[in-house]
Amino acid sequence: MKKRLRVIVLMHSDFLPPASIEGLSEKETAPFQTEYDVVSTLRKMGHDVHPLGVSDDFIVIRQAIIESRPDVVFNLLEEFRGLGEYVPFVLGYLELMRQPYTGCNPYGLLIARNKALTKNILRYHRVRMPDFHVFPRGQSIKPPRRFHLPAIVKSTTEQGSVGISQASVVASADKLVERVQFVHDQLQTDAIVEEYIDGRELYVGVLGHRRLLALPVWEMLFQDLPDGAPRIATERVKWNADYQKQAGIVTQAAAELPDGVERRIVNTVKRVYRLLGLSGYARMDLRLRADGQLFLLEANPNPQLSAGEDFAESANAVGLEYPDLIARILHLASRYNSRPP
Numbered sequence: 001m002k003k004r005l006r007v008i009v010l011m012h013s014d015f016l017p018p019a020s021i022e023g024l025s026e027k028e029t030a031p032f033q034t035e036y037d038v039v040s041t042l043r044k045m046g047h048d049v050h051p052l053g054v055s056d057d058f059i060v061i062r063q064a065i066i067e068s069r070p071d072v073v074f075n076l077l078e079e080f081r082g083l084g085e086y087v088p089f090v091l092g093y094l095e096l097m098r099q100p101y102t103g104c105n106p107y108g109l110l111i112a113r114n115k116a117l118t119k120n121i122l123r124y125h126r127v128r129m130p131d132f133h134v135f136p137r138g139q140s141i142k143p144p145r146r147f148h149l150p151a152i153v154k155s156t157t158e159q160g161s162v163g164i165s166q167a168s169v170v171a172s173a174d175k176l177v178e179r180v181q182f183v184h185d186q187l188q189t190d191a192i193v194e195e196y197i198d199g200r201e202l203y204v205g206v207l208g209h210r211r212l213l214a215l216p217v218w219e220m221l222f223q224d225l226p227d228g229a230p231r232i233a234t235e236r237v238k239w240n241a242d243y244q245k246q247a248g249i250v251t252q253a254a255a256e257l258p259d260g261v262e263r264r265i266v267n268t269v270k271r272v273y274r275l276l277g278l279s280g281y282a283r284m285d286l287r288l289r290a291d292g293q294l295f296l297l298e299a300n301p302n303p304q305l306s307a308g309e310d311f312a313e314s315a316n317a318v319g320l321e322y323p324d325l326i327a328r329i330l331h332l333a334s335r336y337n338s339r340p341p
């Protein structure tokens with residue numbers, strides 16, 4: 001018999017899932033779908049599961065760990081005190097308590113959640129990425145004299161396509177400055193402007209610490225977007241189910257990749273995973289241009305883990321069903337050696 005583990009599932013208090021989702025619509029369950037899937041699956045696997053919702057009080061975490069002495073903390077925390085940047089500090093605290101937890105370590109998380117920091121490291125190691133320029137908040141916005149247009153303007157630290165719409169793709173210096181200002185004012189973060197890569201949108205899941213497993217290459221297709229609309233994963237494309245239907249947005253195993261491309265992708269994602277010091281599990285976003293050039297867009301440690309999301313779907317495609325995936329992530333937690341990579 002498999003060992004019954006005591007598991008604290010650490011999440012934001014807004015997303016504590018109900019015991020049952022019977023009768024709720026997809027829209028109603030969407031906010032806490034991942035939390036629900038993980039908690040209910042762990043329970044079905046026979047573990048002793050304690051969901052713990054937190055928002056800005058970390059003494060709650062300490063108390064829960066001291067009281068229930070969990071074997072593993074299953075980390076689903078996306079922000080602390082309203083900031084994604086604080087999650088690595090919470091994990092640092094777990095490290096100091098010698099508490100095993102799932103997913104990425106604080107070093108990797110801190111690096112990968114910052115697109116500017118990530119790209120500076122990867123550029124040094126000559127990983128191919130779109131050319132980029134960072135505009136720190138609070139400094140005047142001077143566009144670089146020579147920059148590839150069209151470009152795309154993003155926040156350096158937001159995720160999940162937050163702040164990304166079709167207006168993020170800019171074709172003139174004026175529009176570029178306008179959109180950088182938008183990121184500074186509306187998202188209140190630094191902005192990063194990247195060369196726009198016209199190409200196939202690919203996602204690749206990776207699991208492990210040192211020995212890595214790359215999941216099958218997944219692709220987002222934009223089947224019915226109006227002509228001229230940039231083929232990008234905007235906030236609407238990513239999160240609005242009605243719009244997804246209307247615009248023919250589907251994600252599936254990438255079909256007919258040119259010879260050798262899959263190999264290149266797998267090598268790239270594993271190399272990037274190691275260069276950034278990631279552990280646990282992550283999803284890499286890439287673009288493949290028609291000329292065969294492959295570009296890394298970003299690395300997402302602790303990606304969305306709901307049963308229907310790309311990460312779980314791509315695991316499913318190689319026979320790793322959802323409970324197997326959760327079991328593997330749990331197992332990795334106990335194997336992680338917390339010394340810096």
Ligand SMILES: Nc1ncnc2c1ncn2[C@@H]1O[C@H](COP(=O)(O)OP(=O)(O)O)[C@@H](O)[C@H]1O
Nearest residue numbers: 130159160161162194195196197232233285298
């Ligand atoms: N340089 C780029 N060229 C083309 N499309 C891009 C580029 N950067 C981002 N995108 C599009 O915007 C989406 C979100 O950007 P990404 O860097 O992955 O940020 P997020 O952290 O919000 O997921 C990507 O999935 C892609 O569709």
Ligand SMILES: [Mg+2]
Nearest residue numbers: 160161285298
């Ligand atoms: Mg992304």
